Amino acid sequence: MGDTALQTSKWPVLKFDELKDTLTVVQLWTQVVGKIRLRKMPWLNHSWHVTLYVTPYGLSTGSIPYEHGSFQIDFDFHLHQLLIITSMGKRESVSLGSRTVADFYGAVFEKLKALDIQVSIFTTPSEIEGAIPFEKDHAPRTYNAEKMADYWQALVRIDGVFTRFRSRFTGKVSPVHFFWGGFDLAVTRFSGRDAPPHQGQSPNMPAVVMQESYSKEVSSVGFWPGSEQYPHVVFYAYCYPVNEAFGEQPVKPQEAFYSTEMGEFLLHYDVVQQSDNPEETLLDFLQSTYEATAKTSNWDRKALECDFSHLENEYGCFRK
Numbered sequence: 138m139g140d141t142a143l144q145t146s147k148w149p150v151l152k153f154d155e156l157k158d159t160l161t162v163v164q165l166w167t168q169v170v171g172k173i174r175l176r177k178m179p180w181l182n183h184s185w186h187v188t189l190y191v192t193p194y195g196l197s198t199g200s201i202p203y204e205h206g207s208f209q210i211d212f213d214f215h216l217h218q219l220l221i222i223t224s225m226g227k228r229e230s231v232s233l234g235s236r237t238v239a240d241f242y243g244a245v246f247e248k249l250k251a252l253d254i255q256v257s258i259f260t261t262p263s264e265i266e267g268a269i270p271f272e273k274d275h276a277p278r279t280y281n282a283e284k285m286a287d288y289w290q291a292l293v294r295i296d297g298v299f300t301r302f303r304s305r306f307t308g309k310v311s312p313v314h315f316f317w318g319g320f321d322l323a324v325t326r327f328s329g330r331d332a333p334p335h336q337g338q339s340p341n342m343p344a345v346v347m348q349e350s351y352s353k354e355v356s357s358v359g360f361w362p363g364s365e366q367y368p369h370v371v372f373y374a375y376c377y378p379v380n381e382a383f384g385e386q387p388v389k390p391q392e393a394f395y396s397t398e399m400g401e402f403l404l405h406y407d408v409v410q411q412s413d414n415p416e417e418t419l420l421d422f423l424q425s426t427y428e429a430t431a432k433t434s435n436w437d438r439k440a441l442e443c444d445f446s447h448l449e450n451e452y453g454c455f456r457k
Contacts, residue, residue, distance in 0.1 A: 374426030
């Protein structure tokens with residue numbers, strides 16, 4: 138039933154120029170919330186402790202431990218509010234709208250104080266050039282609720298496809314999760330082997346964090362809203378480490394291409410959204426780019442892959 142629902146639900150139209158102002162401010166809001174999770178959670182491999190998760194109403198931190206139990210912070214893109222709830226039965230909310238980052242930051246920490254949640258964060262945004270600390274960012278910001286709802290509805294559909302793709306791997310694989318630094322939804326597979334030290338850098342991120350994140354061989358896919366330098370909403374796929382043969386591999390669908398500048402395969406969201414079967418078109422991209430990694434990096438596919446479709450077919454009735 139779940140797959141049928143996905144296939145019959147129309148994917149929203151997304152244009153970078155229409156989204157950019159809203160997503161720029163929402164990214165900064167998610168960084169405020171994500172940094173709170175970062176400070177309160179124990180460190181997980183590859184920085185998995187910092188991510189957010191797609192929910193039926195927006196994005197969530199999931200449960201976070203604190204002195205009095207646990208709390209959770211949720212972006213609700215139905216009602217356009219930020220909700221903070223605790224295991225003590227208390228809750229506070231902050232409205233989402235056209236407001237400055239400094240105002241949002243101050244409101245969130247005022248609500249945390251009211252809930253007796255003690256936390257301090259590094260207030261300079263990560264992975265953003267020329268970033269302004271949250272409390273000093275008084276620039277006017279635009280929030281378009283309709284455009285944000287469209288983007289979130291796309292995340293819901295993509296999350297479902299990524300989850301199906303994730304289920305086909307018996308090796309180590311990440312959750313389907315949302316990284317607020319790069320503002321992308323991603324899922325990553327691992328070969329099980331160590332990788333050479335990563336030499337990449339990112340603004341306001343210690344090199345050791347980047348090196349730990351890429352300490353193992355990976356094949357990663359994701360969804361990204363674009364940037365001023367690349368003003369397109371896209372799916373991406375890359376591997377680390379990579380050799381020249383990776384970008385030469387044939388992938389699906391035919392509109393997918395390898396960007397030598399970015400070092401990854403790209404597929405514009407419009408291609409998926411306009412296809413007769415968006416889910417299968419996206420799955421083709423995910424699977425074929427993974428196979429490009431497995432082939433060029435000599436992954437042990439027999440040991441790492443799995444197919445539980447026979448269990449779905451024979452025993453799925455037990456879930457009803």
